[in-house]
Amino acid sequence: MHSSGTDRSRTPVLGIAIALCALLLIVGVAFSVGQYPVSVTELLRVLQSWAGGAPHGLDPTLDTVVLEIRGPRILAALLVGAALAAAGAAYQNLFRNPLVSPDILGVSTGAAVGAVLGIFLSLGVVAIQSLAFAGGLAAVGMVYFVAKSVRGHDPLLVLVLAGVVLGSLLGACVALMKYLADPYNQLPAITYWLLGSLASTEARDLWIAAPLMLAGLLPLWLLRWRINVLSLDDEEARALGVATGRIRLMVIIGATLMTAAAVAISGVIGWIGLVIPHFARLLTGPDFSRLLPVSVLLGAGFLVAVDALARAIANVEVPLGVLTALVGAPLFLWQLATARRGWQ
Amino acid sequence: MRLAASNLAYGYADRKVGSGVTLELAAGEVLCLLGPNGSGKTTLFRTLLGLLPAQGGSVLLDGCDVQTLTRAAIARQVSYVPQAHGAFFPYTVREVVLMGRTAHMGLFAAPSARDYAAAVAAIKRMGLQHLADVAYTRISGGERQLVLIARALAQDARMVVMDEPTANLDFGNQVRVLERIRALADDGIGVLLSTHDPDHAFLCADRVAMLVQGELVACGTPAEEITAQRLKQLYGIDVAVTALALADARIRNVCLPLGAL
Numbered sequence: 102m103h104s105s106g107t108d109r110s111r112t113p114v115l116g117i118a119i120a121l122c123a124l125l126l127i128v129g130v131a132f133s134v135g136q137y138p139v140s141v142t143e144l145l146r147v148l149q150s151w152a153g154g155a156p157h158g159l160d161p162t163l164d165t166v167v168l169e170i171r172g173p174r175i176l177a178a179l180l181v182g183a184a185l186a187a188a189g190a191a192y193q194n195l196f197r198n199p200l201v202s203p204d205i206l207g208v209s210t211g212a213a214v215g216a217v218l219g220i221f222l223s224l225g226v227v228a229i230q231s232l233a234f235a236g237g238l239a240a241v242g243m244v245y246f247v248a249k250s251v252r253g254h255d256p257l258l259v260l261v262l263a264g265v266v267l268g269s270l271l272g273a274c275v276a277l278m279k280y281l282a283d284p285y286n287q288l289p290a291i292t293y294w295l296l297g298s299l300a301s302t303e304a305r306d307l308w309i310a311a312p313l314m315l316a317g318l319l320p321l322w323l324l325r326w327r328i329n330v331l332s333l334d335d336e337e338a339r340a341l342g343v344a345t346g347r348i349r350l351m352v353i354i355g356a357t358l359m360t361a362a363a364v365a366i367s368g369v370i371g372w373i374g375l376v377i378p379h380f381a382r383l384l385t386g387p388d389f390s391r392l393l394p395v396s397v398l399l400g401a402g403f404l405v406a407v408d409a410l411a412r413a414i415a416n417v418e419v420p421l422g423v424l425t426a427l428v429g430a431p432l433f434l435w436q437l438a439t440a441r442r443g444w445q
Numbered sequence: 446m447r448l449a450a451s452n453l454a455y456g457y458a459d460r461k462v463g464s465g466v467t468l469e470l471a472a473g474e475v476l477c478l479l480g481p482n483g484s485g486k487t488t489l490f491r492t493l494l495g496l497l498p499a500q501g502g503s504v505l506l507d508g509c510d511v512q513t514l515t516r517a518a519i520a521r522q523v524s525y526v527p528q529a530h531g532a533f534f535p536y537t538v539r540e541v542v543l544m545g546r547t548a549h550m551g552l553f554a555a556p557s558a559r560d561y562a563a564a565v566a567a568i569k570r571m572g573l574q575h576l577a578d579v580a581y582t583r584i585s586g587g588e589r590q591l592v593l594i595a596r597a598l599a600q601d602a603r604m605v606v607m608d609e610p611t612a613n614l615d616f617g618n619q620v621r622v623l624e625r626i627r628a629l630a631d632d633g634i635g636v637l638l639s640t641h642d643p644d645h646a647f648l649c650a651d652r653v654a655m656l657v658q659g660e661l662v663a664c665g666t667p668a669e670e671i672t673a674q675r676l677k678q679l680y681g682i683d684v685a686v687t688a689l690a691l692a693d694a695r696i697r698n699v700c701l702p703l704g705a706l
Contacts (some may be wrong), residue, residue: 342517387535387536
């Protein structure tokens with residue numbers, strides 16, 4: 102079985118290497134495109150002097166563009182893309198369905214209610230972000246406890262149904278607040294938030310969001326083998342020695358923490374959590390210990406690229422949620438039509 | 446090592462499937478469960494494995510109530526081969542068999558070299574080497590059944606519960622699986638299996654149990670219990686049970702369904 106042993110180690114390394122190279126390239130490009138073009142040499146000299154080297158002696162505007170505007174924004178795109186893709190990968194295994202996205206349990210709608218309420222009450226940015234984060238957690242918590250109190254059914258099915266029902270209820274709350282909002286000040290802000298954007302991200306937001314995302318990623322990584330087994334029938338997984346209820350709860354907590362932190366700083370950005378794990382699976386196979394890192398890298402790269410596109414293609418910023426859908430949907434359909442490796 | 450049910454009532458809170466089942470499986474023996482469709486075989490197995498709570502009576506694993514044991518503790522002692530089914534993601538056959546090792550890994554652990562070795566050995570024992578790197582989603586129903594048995598072997602438990610392990614297999618593979626089951630018992634493992642073919646009990650079982658509408662109607666050696674009368678009670682058809690002298694002077698019992706044919 103010597104050859105199979107090397108197979109095991111080679112494939113993930115290749116997949117991760119491809120994803121990592123793509124990511125570096127995309128980040129480089131993302132720094133240079135925009136209203137104020139930055140060349141690669143300029144970028145390197147700015148970064149060098151920022152890291153403690155000699156002053157670069159170039160236009161000081163470069164410092165502002167690279168370090169204060171694009172830097173935090175690209176970092177935010179990396180984090181948000183990685184978080185959404187990782188949460189999506191975990192949920193697809195948990196719900197045994199490749200068409201599941203991180204907001205299946207209502208985290209995005211919950212966050213939307215929080216953020217829209219904040220805008221509706223004319224609160225500040227930090228308050229809006231906090232409300233969004235809390236709303237996301239509260240929505241998933243409610244879904245989980247509703248599902249928990251219904252007995253005698255397949256626990257997964259009840260979770261999904263509770264998520265759908267609560268999601269549409271919260272959707273109605275958002276619609277009501279939009280209807281009541283001031284159409285000149287509040288409504289555009291609400292719409293803007295619901296479409297997702299990283300334009301107003303500041304370094305300060307990242308200091309709060311990044312640790313939350315890492316805290317959510319940790320259980321997903323630690324439980325990586327158990328998450329593989331969760332993709333079997335519930336009874337089968339239990340017969341193999343997995344306490345499915347407890348593991349499922351830990352995965353839900355981790356994925357929800359990551360998604361809620363992401364949505365709080367970026368607004369609702371769809372498609373990443375659905376499409377990226379799917380492509381990662383094609384690259385490395387379904388084993389979660391490889392799927393998770395590759396999803397993280399691809400998700401990060403994808404959102405940096407889409408965000409660069411959002412800045413570059415028009416004079417006005419195109420909302421991210423619109424772009425991810427425009428890019429993600431055709432990619433997904435193309436993959437569906439050409440894939441040779443099915444699930445069933 | 447013993448798996449014992451005493452006066453067991455099983456099923457669901459709102460729908461009782463069976464009751465009064467007293468049954469014991471010892472290490473090193475093959476116990477074959479016969480029963481018509483809907484007689485509650487799978488539900489009984491789930492209850493014996495602690496996957497469903499007992500509605501009355503008890504299931505003891507080496508003297509401990511299964512309801513008080515953790516899932517991992519049960520899985521280290523009893524493995525389960527469910528009926529072959531679809532899968533959701535294209536895990537390779539090796540990865541699926543490796544999942545059988547889960548109960549031996551720590552909560553946060555990934556498979557160790559020892560786990561890989563156990564999986565490879567189990568794949569070899571079932572003669573599945575050529576499929577090890579193929580996606581489980583791409584192999585036939587019969588091959589999946591063999592993979593699930595390999596997974597149970599990798600689990601390294603002293604008892605195996607198999608729900609119709611021969612259901613999807615061709616004639617040759619049915620016999621190969623029965624040979625494998627016999628060899629497992631000879632290695633000291635207790636096997637409880639259900640089947641729809643009473644001849645399988647003649648081929649590999651030490652004891653046979655018969656389930657009708659959730660209640661045990663017989664439990665004993667195949668030669669004593671598999672009679673035309675019993676099979677009529679179980680399946681509602683006329684069956685001839687005869688002894689057949691083979692060329693090498695062995696005697697074999699066989700069942701021949703008559704029905705109205």
